[in-house]
Amino acid sequence: MSEAVTFSNYINGEWVQGASGEVGESVNPARAKEVVGRFQKSTAEDLNQAVQSAATAQKKWRKLTGAARGAYLYKVADILEARTDEVAEVMTKEMGKTLPEAKGETARGVAILRYYAGEGMRKVGDVIPSTDAEAFMFTTRKALGVVGVITPWNFPVAIPIWKMAPALIYGNTVVLKPASEASITAAKVVECFAEAGFPEGVVNYITGSGSIIGQGLANHEQVDGVTFTGSDGVGQQVGQAVLARGGKYQLEMGGKNPVIVADDADLDLAVDATISGGLKSTGQKCTATSRVIVDQAVYETFKEKLVAKVSELKVGDGLDSDTWMGPSVSKGQLDTVLSYIEKGKEEGANLLFGGRRLEDGKLGDGYYVEPAIFDEVDTKMSIAQEEIFGPVLALIKVDGLEQAIEVANDTKFGLSASIFTTNIARMMTFIEDIDAGLVRINAESAGVELQAPFGGMKQSSSHSREQGTAAIEFFTEVKTVFIKG
Numbered sequence: 001m002s003e004a005v006t007f008s009n010y011i012n013g014e015w016v017q018g019a020s021g022e023v024g025e026s027v028n029p030a031r032a033k034e035v036v037g038r039f040q041k042s043t044a045e046d047l048n049q050a051v052q053s054a055a056t057a058q059k060k061w062r063k064l065t066g067a068a069r070g071a072y073l074y075k076v077a078d079i080l081e082a083r084t085d086e087v088a089e090v091m092t093k094e095m096g097k098t099l100p101e102a103k104g105e106t107a108r109g110v111a112i113l114r115y116y117a118g119e120g121m122r123k124v125g126d127v128i129p130s131t132d133a134e135a136f137m138f139t140t141r142k143a144l145g146v147v148g149v150i151t152p153w154n155f156p157v158a159i160p161i162w163k164m165a166p167a168l169i170y171g172n173t174v175v176l177k178p179a180s181e182a183s184i185t186a187a188k189v190v191e192c193f194a195e196a197g198f199p200e201g202v203v204n205y206i207t208g209s210g211s212i213i214g215q216g217l218a219n220h221e222q223v224d225g226v227t228f229t230g231s232d233g234v235g236q237q238v239g240q241a242v243l244a245r246g247g248k249y250q251l252e253m254g255g256k257n258p259v260i261v262a263d264d265a266d267l268d269l270a271v272d273a274t275i276s277g278g279l280k281s282t283g284q285k286c287t288a289t290s291r292v293i294v295d296q297a298v299y300e301t302f303k304e305k306l307v308a309k310v311s312e313l314k315v316g317d318g319l320d321s322d323t324w325m326g327p328s329v330s331k332g333q334l335d336t337v338l339s340y341i342e343k344g345k346e347e348g349a350n351l352l353f354g355g356r357r358l359e360d361g362k363l364g365d366g367y368y369v370e371p372a373i374f375d376e377v378d379t380k381m382s383i384a385q386e387e388i389f390g391p392v393l394a395l396i397k398v399d400g401l402e403q404a405i406e407v408a409n410d411t412k413f414g415l416s417a418s419i420f421t422t423n424i425a426r427m428m429t430f431i432e433d434i435d436a437g438l439v440r441i442n443a444e445s446a447g448v449e450l451q452a453p454f455g456g457m458k459q460s461s462s463h464s465r466e467q468g469t470a471a472i473e474f475f476t477e478v479k480t481v482f483i484k485g
Helices: 044-061 066-082 084-095 099-119 158-169 180-195 210-219 232-244 267-283 299-310 331-346 361-365 401-408 424-433 468-475
Strands: 009-011 014-016 023-028 031-040 135-143 146-151 173-178 203-205 225-229 248-252 257-261 289-295 350-353 372-375 392-398 416-420 438-441 476-484
Touching: 009 044, 009 180, 023 084, 023 180, 031 084, 031 180, 031 361, 044 146, 044 173, 044 203, 044 210, 066 084, 066 099, 066 158, 066 180, 084 099, 084 180, 099 158, 099 468, 146 158, 146 210, 158 173, 158 180, 158 225, 158 468, 173 180, 173 210, 180 203, 210 232, 225 232, 225 468, 232 248, 257 267, 257 401, 267 289, 267 299, 267 392, 267 416, 289 299, 289 401, 299 350, 299 372, 299 392, 331 350, 331 372, 331 392, 392 401, 401 424, 416 424, 424 438, 468 476
Parallel strands: 146 173, 146 225, 173 203, 225 248, 257 289, 257 416, 289 392, 372 392, 416 438
Antiparallel strands: 009 014, 009 203, 023 031, 135 476, 350 372
16 A cells, blocks of 8 residues: 655645644545545644735736636636546545545536636626616626635535635635545645646645634634535534624535425335435435434335335445445544434434444444434434434324424424425425425435525525525625716
8 A cells, every 4th residue: 555645735826834744644434544645734824824825816816807717617627527536536535435426526526617617707797777867877796805615524525616616706715624534635626726727826725623724714804704514513603703703604504304205205216315315425414314204104114115225235435336335434423423323222212223333344444334224203302303414314203294394394404305295285385384495306305406506594504505606695795886977
């Protein structure tokens, strides 16, 4: 095995070591003794250099036309596309998702880059009639300035890109702080930006602890906006810090996403979608299915079909072609999942299937857990209320659609939700009454198309939206212009 590479920060167009000289290790969750790469444990001094370089570069970057900025994004897309296999393999080694999922995510990153490159040619304002016959009034938009980008480990290509690409196309410069567990994959993405020839300081990448670098971005007076995806607790801290100094913030946080299975549902479709939505990526998606709310008329049949299919899933190294589900991202995340499984049993839920740490043979080298299915779940139990971020499904029996929606809404989160039914009236009732920012009918709860707005309700979000044309609302500010002839 070759020696793991130590990656530097990328600041002002150069790869530079951190001031402390200390590095951290990113390990392979499938083989925990394997170091995928090392990253800088950066300091406040390093962060200040990154922010200063972004602030300096922004003055010229925002003066370019949208088409010129888009040309850079097209270049990044081409480079990332050419490096898909390399980036996807690093992603699988670093955070555990299967290689097909990693390639799909990388392809999505390419598509996002091209989408926003095209946005450089879209309108940025409107003409508004004035009551003054001799006046001309219109709106235009101004970039925020320097944007801090704080991203999680579960989508280490797609999420950084869906934040960075719109920020850049609208004239902002960025400082990216990825999660340490995905810092090597993020470095590979930034290499594509560097190879595309972005001007010095427009794109900056810095690694280190959340308490120093992440919170430092939130506190920094020269950071005009912060876009964050992660846990609700950390997100609230970030938002409060940015708000306190008058900055702009965007938070995408947790979910406890329900699937409702009505008595007229196509049960095979519902089972397949529940498994895909809840267990792919080892359940490590903010939109993953967590609660499965099933009408009592089909409950037993659905449960039987679900357990039978889940029992056939292959858990293993994401690089193996026959693996369906990979490991948890880290020992800490594995322990969290196992603790919730124990808590579910202690609080009275019935563990129908799975829930064991898998340690046989090569699995003993990694952070593997068997998918868990609970029934006899009460809505007030921890496994029905708290985000687990693992392959745990909680089955809840209900009597009719009204009770199903009531149960689905009984949580502090409101990110995504889906229903399986063939009845149009039920679909429309669900769409109207469900408290979720992403609503899906006869489809899994996870997933959103890149051209559509994405975000949650309640404590899942700060109530702004990412992706699609909605991204312009966060990354710019409106100017209203009145010209008197």
